[in-house]
Amino acid sequence: MTPTDLQAQLIAEIAAPLDAAVRAAGAEPEVPLAPPTREDAGDLALPCHRYARVFRKAPQAIAQDLAAAADAVPLVAGVEAAGGFLNLRLDWTAVAERLVNWALTDAGALGHSTALAGRKVVVEYSSPNTNKPQHLGHCRNNILGHTVATLLEAAGADVTRVNLVNDRGIHICKSMWAYEHLGQGETPEALGVKGDHLVGDYYVKFNNAFEAEYAEVWAGKDDAPGKDAWFNGDSPIGQQVRAMLRAWEAEDPAVRALWATMNGWCEAGFAQTYDRMGVRFDHIDKESQTYLLGKDLVERGLADGVFHRADNGAAVFALEKLGLEGEKAVLRADGTSVYTTQDLGTAMQRYQRYGFDEMIYVVGNEQDRHFQVLFGILTELDPALQGKLSHLSYGMVELPSGKMKSREGTVVDADDLMDELQAAAREVGAQNWPDLDDAELARRAEAVGLSGLKFFLLKFAPKTTFTFDPEASIKPEGETGVYCQYAYARATSILEKLADADAGVTPDWSALDQEQAKAVMKAMLGFPGTVAQAAIDKKPSLLTKGTFDLARAFAAFYNHPDCNVLKAEPGVQAARAQLVRAARRMLGGGLALMGITALESM
RNA sequence: GCGCCUGUAGCUCAGUUGGAUAGAGCAGCGGCCUUCUAAGCCGCCGGUCGGUGGUUCGAGUCCACCCAGGCGUGCCA
Numbered sequence: 001m002t003p004t005d006l007q008a009q010l011i012a013e014i015a016a017p018l019d020a021a022v023r024a025a026g027a028e029p030e031v032p033l034a035p036p037t038r039e040d041a042g043d044l045a046l047p048c049h050r051y052a053r054v055f056r057k058a059p060q061a062i063a064q065d066l067a068a069a070a071d072a073v074p075l076v077a078g079v080e081a082a083g084g085f086l087n088l089r090l091d092w093t094a095v096a097e098r099l100v101n102w103a104l105t106d107a108g109a110l111g112h113s114t115a116l117a118g119r120k121v122v123v124e125y126s127s128p129n130t131n132k133p134q135h136l137g138h139c140r141n142n143i144l145g146h147t148v149a150t151l152l153e154a155a156g157a158d159v160t161r162v163n164l165v166n167d168r169g170i171h172i173c174k175s176m177w178a179y180e181h182l183g184q185g186e187t188p189e190a191l192g193v194k195g196d197h198l199v200g201d202y203y204v205k206f207n208n209a210f211e212a213e214y215a216e217v218w219a220g221k222d223d224a225p226g227k228d229a230w231f232n233g234d235s236p237i238g239q240q241v242r243a244m245l246r247a248w249e250a251e252d253p254a255v256r257a258l259w260a261t262m263n264g265w266c267e268a269g270f271a272q273t274y275d276r277m278g279v280r281f282d283h284i285d286k287e288s289q290t291y292l293l294g295k296d297l298v299e300r301g302l303a304d305g306v307f308h309r310a311d312n313g314a315a316v317f318a319l320e321k322l323g324l325e326g327e328k329a330v331l332r333a334d335g336t337s338v339y340t341t342q343d344l345g346t347a348m349q350r351y352q353r354y355g356f357d358e359m360i361y362v363v364g365n366e367q368d369r370h371f372q373v374l375f376g377i378l379t380e381l382d383p384a385l386q387g388k389l390s391h392l393s394y395g396m397v398e399l400p401s402g403k404m405k406s407r408e409g410t411v412v413d414a415d416d417l418m419d420e421l422q423a424a425a426r427e428v429g430a431q432n433w434p435d436l437d438d439a440e441l442a443r444r445a446e447a448v449g450l451s452g453l454k455f456f457l458l459k460f461a462p463k464t465t466f467t468f469d470p471e472a473s474i475k476p477e478g479e480t481g482v483y484c485q486y487a488y489a490r491a492t493s494i495l496e497k498l499a500d501a502d503a504g505v506t507p508d509w510s511a512l513d514q515e516q517a518k519a520v521m522k523a524m525l526g527f528p529g530t531v532a533q534a535a536i537d538k539k540p541s542l543l544t545k546g547t548f549d550l551a552r553a554f555a556a557f558y559n560h561p562d563c564n565v566l567k568a569e570p571g572v573q574a575a576r577a578q579l580v581r582a583a584r585r586m587l588g589g590g591l592a593l594m595g596i597t598a599l600e601s602m
Numbered sequence: 603g604c605g606c607c608u609g610u611a612g613c614u615c616a617g618u619u620g621g622a623u624a625g626a627g628c629a630g631c632g633g634c635c636u637u638c639u640a641a642g643c644c645g646c647c648g649g650u651c652g653g654u655g656g657u658u659c660g661a662g663u664c665c666a667c668c669c670a671g672g673c674g675u676g677c678c679a
Binding site for chain 2: 314466
């Protein structure tokens, strides 16, 4: 058998006789053998408190009774019963040989597993509006969604990545209105700007024009309506924009042509941004193609009693079915769709198309309730969907200066951010490598900048609202992607200098029975399980943690004079070199899962 | 008002589903470059886990109430 998770296999081997001893004493084994939290408690520990009642014995005595069984295992070098825990020390010479061979050859060492084998999963993420360029918040969504998809694939799942682009609606018409009324026929090509930025500029121009109109009409008057009410009421601009939306829905050729042109610009810009971020999709849905879906579902639901008619004729869902109060409309009184209608239809269409076991929506936590309601309705419509729908809810990204507010112009543009991070990385690179040519410098700086961004966006648990610190994100010290990249580059450098001088030499594995090497091996042993857990929990922060822990342990190893590879005796050198190769491979695996380029030199 | 989320070191965050003396990074202080890359390493300092009760061998973790912050509570998306 091929061990994909060596630690799990070692634990299984060692735990077998312990479990047998527990059974012989008349109890079911229920407490796992696991690495202890305390550093002075050996390599693996078994808490025995749980068995105290069954055995009618003190935990300390149980631990002592189990000690003999543990001591007989070849991989165990020492046993100690302390405070109700059974602590085991491993035979690191034996472990080292197995671990290095495994880490150099097994896909499991790179975080691949079969934990979710055969499971069909659809992941929807990004879902941008085509009226403005993407910002830092979209970056978190894009990177989070893409990495979760990657992790699920690594765990053996059959993953489909989808993006539902919100390319129609009143907000799209606002940019179109501004372009038509305030533009001079500019194009991205003529101006040399990305199309999404050009469209976004007109969205800003719309807002300015509307604010100016509102101020002109209502300044100083205390019976002023709210801005939304004004827009949806007598505002001349509002009326024109709404007329545009109606014309779009009536498929007016001129409006459709303008819409197609501007959306094309925006989508081309998004494609560039995705490409640079290394984010991709198997399928891109557009709301202009899905917005009429779901009406038939509502009709059927009305007949089946899932929905009912409100007094004014709207089709509504009684939220008390979900333990909530009030009603959720799924068709307006005039028979038109709401956003939820489309969501219902799209979900059902995907279920028919993909037959998924799970569909994950990567959407911010401000929509928690929306998804609670959506999933509740979908499950009522088709009980087969029970348990198959999940919302990967994530918190906002804040800045050291506070929250991002589009009205206050404090949003961080995604493209600008990547440019800035690259430029900052380039400055450091140019200092360290004065002779490097421009293209290579740019390539490395891009990899470093994106590494900083991605790692920083992934290192927090999804639900955490965190503060993005651009400077800290590309620091080579601390818990960053750049730090992990550096460890990989150092490993590469050592191996280049070694130039296979250890080829054919039998490694002296006992040389790895030293503090720094053991710390590296412990980090390596824990890595695959951590990655599998990251997939199961949909928590990429576990991946960044596991990769960082390995990088840190490895940094302590290659920095210690007693662990030097190049100056070591042949047998010792061969063992250390193999450990470096193994750690490097695993680090590369971790970085790859995050979509981070591992640089050979930096 | 109601619902959900959050509150852990000066700052930013972890805490493996109830296990040993609560961790990491940053910042601060002190060391280490004629170097297997200083884009690094080593050490020190730093906590009544928001509060009060409860559950049990054992609570940052589970329960109740309270305090503070965020988000939501559309026939918007």
